[in-house]
Amino acid sequence: MAKTKTIFSCQQCGFQSPKWLGRCPDCNQWNTLVEEQPVVAGNHSRALPEPGKPQKLAEVAGREEDRLSCGIGELDRTLGGGVVPGSLVLVGGDPGIGKSTLLLQACARLAENGVTLYVTAEESTRQVKLRADRLGIDSTDLYLLAETSLEQIKQRIRELQPAFLVIDSIQTIFTSSLDSAPGSVSQVRECTGQLMLQAKGEGLPTFLVGHVTKDGAIAGPRVLEHMVDTVLYFEGDPGHPYRILRAVKNRFGSTNEIGVFEMREQGLREVSNPSELFLAERPEESAGSAVVPSLEGSRPILVELQALVSSSSFGTPQRTAIGIDHKRVGLLVAILEKKVELALAGQDIFLNVAGGVRLDEPAVDLGIIAALASSHLNRAIDPRTVIFGEVGLTGEVRAISQPELRIREAARLGFTRCILPRGNLKNLDVPASIKLIAVKHASEALEHIFV
Numbered sequence: 496m497a498k499t500k501t502i503f504s505c506q507q508c509g510f511q512s513p514k515w516l517g518r519c520p521d522c523n524q525w526n527t528l529v530e531e532q533p534v535v536a537g538n539h540s541r542a543l544p545e546p547g548k549p550q551k552l553a554e555v556a557g558r559e560e561d562r563l564s565c566g567i568g569e570l571d572r573t574l575g576g577g578v579v580p581g582s583l584v585l586v587g588g589d590p591g592i593g594k595s596t597l598l599l600q601a602c603a604r605l606a607e608n609g610v611t612l613y614v615t616a617e618e619s620t621r622q623v624k625l626r627a628d629r630l631g632i633d634s635t636d637l638y639l640l641a642e643t644s645l646e647q648i649k650q651r652i653r654e655l656q657p658a659f660l661v662i663d664s665i666q667t668i669f670t671s672s673l674d675s676a677p678g679s680v681s682q683v684r685e686c687t688g689q690l691m692l693q694a695k696g697e698g699l700p701t702f703l704v705g706h707v708t709k710d711g712a713i714a715g716p717r718v719l720e721h722m723v724d725t726v727l728y729f730e731g732d733p734g735h736p737y738r739i740l741r742a743v744k745n746r747f748g749s750t751n752e753i754g755v756f757e758m759r760e761q762g763l764r765e766v767s768n769p770s771e772l773f774l775a776e777r778p779e780e781s782a783g784s785a786v787v788p789s790l791e792g793s794r795p796i797l798v799e800l801q802a803l804v805s806s807s808s809f810g811t812p813q814r815t816a817i818g819i820d821h822k823r824v825g826l827l828v829a830i831l832e833k834k835v836e837l838a839l840a841g842q843d844i845f846l847n848v849a850g851g852v853r854l855d856e857p858a859v860d861l862g863i864i865a866a867l868a869s870s871h872l873n874r875a876i877d878p879r880t881v882i883f884g885e886v887g888l889t890g891e892v893r894a895i896s897q898p899e900l901r902i903r904e905a906a907r908l909g910f911t912r913c914i915l916p917r918g919n920l921k922n923l924d925v926p927a928s929i930k931l932i933a934v935k936h937a938s939e940a941l942e943h944i945f946v
């Protein structure tokens with residue numbers, strides 16, 4: 496009898512090898528290769544339902560207006576303006592961040608226009624009902640199904656004919672055509688493939704929940720990302736109520752739109768005015784706090800940067816940055832030392848972005864410099880001043896993108912002065928209520944910021 500061949504596949508990245516290896520040569524993770532049955536040829540489903548016949552572009556059905564609104568504006572915005580029929584969306588994020596809550600709320604709103612099915616493969620229907628009660632949901636067209644077998648789920652979908660489907664989570668469902676455990680790379684890949692076929696074939700928009708962190712560190716079958724149409728990450732600091740929904744991949748829209756939510760007792764609430772929220776608790780007139788207009792997609796958001804510089808009692812001073820890349824901070828500290836001549840050696844430096852936001856655009860450089868200098872000199876920055884600009888290695892301030900949007904948002908919130916790169920000054924159409932101060936060098940900016 497022929498010996499059945501098995502393969503070893505990496506549970507992190509999907510790499511396959513004919514023999515076991517201690518370390519995956521592809522993603523360099525240790526002990527991630529697991530023995531699995533190879534998927535037999537023919538078991539692979541066709542991803543596209545239509546027969547392969549050339550069609551004229553103009554004759555292909557489907558328009559922008561066909562998008563469904565989830566009734567949650569921030570979610571629609573992140574998706575690029577609503578759910579596209581037949582799309583497969585992966586919602587990733589750390590456990591406990593609020594993925595199930597978000598999708599249950601979306602299901603409830605969508606159930607007003609048609610039958611929706613929420614497959615709960617992790618929690619019992621009782622648990623989901625308890626949560627729904629807390630969220631004040633009592634939709635009659637929202638169906639719950641506690642099931643982990645893909646074949647059973649597909650059977651129920653054929654019977655119910657829902658207009659919207661949620662699978663919570665993809666790591667807990669399995670297909671009996673494979674004998675590897677649920678959550679393994681081959682199971683996740685095969686189940687997603689089958690759901691994809693169904694979504695495209697029947698035009699059924701499908702949301703999958705996946706416990707995946709951004710770097711794919713936790714049980715992260717990143718293989719999923721390549722298969723789905725849209726990948727959304729739900730992120731936030733568990734200690735803060737704010738949550739940000741970010742599109743990492745989107746076949747139907749831009750990837751830099753974000754949605755902002757606040758986790759409340761009664762579920763997630765949309766935050767349509769994030770700047771006000773992030774600045775709500777700002778200590779005015781205290782040293783070390785600077786306001787920067789950062790851009791998230793097409794949306795300007797004002798955030799507060801806080802710095803604390805204090806003399807160190809250790810030989811090696813501490814450098815801690817929360818919400819900002821610490822290498823970037825190290826570089827800006829070096830620029831302050833060398834080019835602005837502030838003596839920061841031997842000082843502990845802590846930097847924090849208020850509200851648990853993450854900033855990763857260079858436009859906030861000048862704000863970081865301002866906050867650090869303010870704390871070090873113990874002088875408060877003028878509370879009605881915003882500051883932005885990229886800082887180069889010689890301390891020069893460089894122009895950044897979309898200055899107008901940022902300045903308008905600052906003016907809208909009552910700021911009266913804006914310090915910006917000189918290169919950004921050309922052809923600006925901004926309200927007269929805000930005074931523009933253009934600078935060329937970081938040290939020049941520091942002359943203007945203090946009260």
Ligand code: TYD
Pocket residue numbers: 588589590591592593594595596597626629630758759760761762763
């Ligand atoms: P959940 O949606 O279960 O997270 P995930 O599916 O991503 O694992 O959310 C769990 C957290 O949200 C939990 O810590 C409690 C909190 N929460 C609230 O604060 N208010 C609420 O109304 C709900 C439903 C949850």
Ligand code: MG
Pocket residue numbers: 591594595596617663
């Ligand atoms: Mg959950």
